Each structure stands twice: as structure tokens, then as C-alpha cells.
Amino acid sequence: MLLYPAIDIRGGGAVRLLQGDYKRETAYDADPVDAATRWAGDGARFLHVVDLDGAKAGESRNLDAVGRIAAAVPCPIQVGGGLRDAESVDTALGAGAERVVIGTAALRDPAFLDRVLSRHGERVVVSVDARDGRVSLAGWTETSDRDAAEVVAELSDRGVSRFLFTPIEVDGTMEGPGLAELARVAAATEAAVIYSGGVGGLSDLEALAHEAPPNVEGAIVGRALYERRFTVAEGNAALASA
Numbered sequence: 085m086l087l088y089p090a091i092d093i094r095g096g097g098a099v100r101l102l103q104g105d106y107k108r109e110t111a112y113d114a115d116p117v118d119a120a121t122r123w124a125g126d127g128a129r130f131l132h133v134v135d136l137d138g139a140k141a142g143e144s145r146n147l148d149a150v151g152r153i154a155a156a157v158p159c160p161i162q163v164g165g166g167l168r169d170a171e172s173v174d175t176a177l178g179a180g181a182e183r184v185v186i187g188t189a190a191l192r193d194p195a196f197l198d199r200v201l202s203r204h205g206e207r208v209v210v211s212v213d214a215r216d217g218r219v220s221l222a223g224w225t226e227t228s229d230r231d232a233a234e235v236v237a238e239l240s241d242r243g244v245s246r247f248l249f250t251p252i253e254v255d256g257t258m259e260g261p262g263l264a265e266l267a268r269v270a271a272a273t274e275a276a277v278i279y280s281g282g283v284g285g286l287s288d289l290e291a292l293a294h295e296a297p298p299n300v301e302g303a304i305v306g307r308a309l310y311e312r313r314f315t316v317a318e319g320n321a322a323l324a325s326a
Contacts, residue, residue, distance in 0.1 A: 085293050085323040086130055088162075088278065089123035089316055090306035091116050091153065093146045094136040100307045101136070102256040112310045116149050117156050123309065124157040126316035131161040132280075132304045133181075138166025142188075147179050154180025164211055164248075168193070173200050177207065185248055187211035188221045190239065191230070201243050209278070211248040212236055217265065220252055232265070233272040240273040247273065248304070250280040258284030258308055263295055270297040280304035286314050289322035 091098050098113035113119045120131055133153060137145035144166045154161055163176050164185025173184050190197045190210045200208050213220045214232035221228055236247055249269050251262035261282045270277045277300045283289060285308065292303050305319060314322070 085296070085300065085326070086302035087128065087289070087316060087319040087323055088130050088132040088280075088302050088304040089119075089128050089309055090132045090134065090280070090304050091119050091123075092134045092136050092306065093149050093165075096146070096149065098310075099136070100256055100310065108256075110307070110310075117152050119310075120153040120157050120161075123316050124159050127320055128157075128316050129159050129320075130182075130302070131157065131159060132185075132278075133161050133163045134185075135163070135165030139164070139187075140166075142166055142168055144172050144176065147175060150176065150181060151179040162209060164209070169196060170199050170203070173204065173208075177204065183207045183209050183246075185209045185211050187213065190244075191219065191221065191228075191235065194242075197239075197242065197244075206245050208244070209246045209248050210239055210244045211250070212239075212269070213250045213252055214265070214269075215252045217268075233269045236269050236275075237272040240275050244275055246276045246278070246301075248278045248280060250304075252281070254282030255280065256307055257282055258311075258313070260284065261288055261292055261303075263291065266300065267295075267297055270300055274299060276301045278302040278304060284308050284313060286318060286322045289314075289319055290325050293323050293326040 098116040102108035160182035162183035163181040168189035
């Protein structure tokens with residue numbers, strides 16, 4: 085299982101939000117490249133970058149930072165936030181991203197999803213974020229009535245090969261991952277699943293390594309790394325403990 089250090093960009097800096105709330109922000113690095121090079125230097129094999137401004141606005145806002153991160157680190161990066169048309173996906177990949185993460189548009193625009201899957205295949209990750217089991221949209225500012233596991237099953241049938249799943253109620257809390265909801269969502273697909281949310285210590289990563297379904301291939305960690313609960317190297321070891 086792979087550790088993905090998270091770099092969430094807002095206002096040009098690296099921040100973290102509590103439970104997706106833009107009003108509960110903690111700033112960490114004035115330049116997200118500093119976070120990226122720190123994680124890469126400590127052994128990160130993949131980075132997860134989110135354009136929070138773009139997620140809220142519905143269009144990319146921080147692709148310059150994405151390009152600078154991609155140029156500064158030896159490991160690949162995946163990028164999400166505001167990628168809601170084919171041109172923005174192409175631009176993100178052109179800026180140096182190995183993968184793109186799309187969310188709202190994958191659910192609201194089937195033709196867009198079909199187009200990017202046809203053009204980019206496994207480089208496309210679909211993010212399914214849920215609050216109390218129901219899918220959230222538009223940078224977590226809207227909650228739908230769609231069940232997360234049902235949505236994952238439907239998108240799998242349409243050719244999605246990799247998902248990112250976040251239970252919003254635990255995101256940023258460092259109070260433990262939502263293992264039960266992860267298991268429910270992962271069971272709805274044979275595609276790969278990356279998990280995000282609630283990791284606060286090495287024991288949480290060990291629990292994911294030992295208890296998550298076999299198609300869960302990685303875990304995204306943000307706040308716990310910024311607050312030095314453990315290092316990237318220690319996190320890598322914990323996820324390899326199963």
C-alpha cells in the first residue's frame with residue numbers, strides 16, 4: 085500500500101481544512117513546493133496535490149504551483165481540484181501531473197468522463213467524497229442524495245479503473261480512518277481505491293494495511309505529516325506491515 089503525502093493549495097500556500105470546511109483552515113507552508121520537496125526527500129513515492137481554490141471555483145487556479153512541484157520532485161504527482169472539462173485535464177497533465185483527479189464533473193457530465201477516460205485511461209482518478217455515506221460535490225460545498233457505494237459501482241461499469249474515497253466527517257480530524265465506510269465502498273468495485281481521511285498516527289496506517297480490502301492500494305495523509313506525528317519513511321513502513 086502506497087503513502088500519498090497531501091499538498092492542498094489555497095491562496096498560493098499549502099494548507100489543510102478540517103472536514104472540508106473552508107472556514108477551518110490551517111496554513112503550513114507559504115510555498116507548496118517546500119512541502120513537496122520535504123516529502124520527496126523523506127521517501128515519498130507519489131504526491132497528492134489539490135487545488136482548493138480551483139475546487140471551489142470550478143476551474144483550475146493553481147496550475148503554476150503544480151508545474152513548479154512537478155519540476156522540483158523526482159516522484160510522480162496526481163492533481164485534482166477544478167478539473168471539469170477536457171481542456172483543464174489536458175493542461176494539468178501538460179503541467180507535469182502523472183494523474184488527474186476529477187470529482188464533481190465525473191458525476192454531472194457523463195460525456196466529459198467518457199472523453200477523458202478514452203483519452204487518458206488509467207491516468208484518470210475519480211474522487212468520490214461522502215458525508216454520512218452520501219456523495220458531496222463542488223469542493224464539498226454540496227451534499228447529494230446519492231449513495232457513495234452505488235455511485236462507485238456505476239462509475240466502475242463505465243470504465244473507471246481507480247477511485248479516491250474520502251469520508252468527509254473524519255477528514256482532517258486525525259481521529260482514525262473510516263474503515264467501515266471504506267470497506268463498503270471498496271466492496272462495490274474491482275477497481276483500485278485510494279483512501280483519504282482521519283489518519284493521525286502510525287497505528288491508523290497499520291490498521292489500513294491490515295484491515296482494508298485488497299483493492300485499496302494507498303492512503304493519503306496530510307495533517308499528521310505536517311504536524312510531525314510520523315515521517316513519510318515511517319508511514320511507508322507502516323503501510324508495508326501487512
